[in-house]
Amino acid sequence: xxxxxxxxxxxxxxxxxxxxxxxxxxxxxxxxxxxxxxxxxxxxxxxxxxxxxxxxxxxxxxxxxxxxxxxxxxxxxxxxxxxxxxxxxxxxx
Numbered sequence: 137x138x139x140x141x142x143x144x145x146x147x148x149x150x151x152x153x154x155x156x157x158x159x160x161x162x163x164x165x166x167x168x169x170x171x172x173x174x175x176x177x178x179x180x181x182x183x184x185x186x187x188x189x190x191x192x193x194x195x196x197x198x199x200x201x202x203x204x205x206x207x208x209x210x211x212x213x214x215x216x217x218x219x220x221x222x223x224x225x226x227x228x229x
Contacts, residue, residue: 139165 141149147166158164192198199205 149161
């Protein structure tokens with residue numbers, strides 16, 4: 137497949153290759169498409185999570201964040217840290 141790109145895209149691709157970020161234009165295009173695909177997936181997930189959160193609010197599944205609540209959460213986290221409890225897998229980066 138051949139793709140013809142005009143300025144400023146062709147110049148930008150040439151600069152990325154010249155700077156050593158990519159070996160050729162095909163790698164640049166593949167990277168850009170992968171980023172777009174990942175963003176679309178992330179965007180879909182984000183929308184789903186927002187909708188889920190709004191449903192929780194509508195159905196009253198909310199927590200009031202007070203100073204006491206924050207203190208309790210921090211105390212619990214501190215205790216887990218000092219007890220050397222493992223970090224739950226859903227929290228790990």
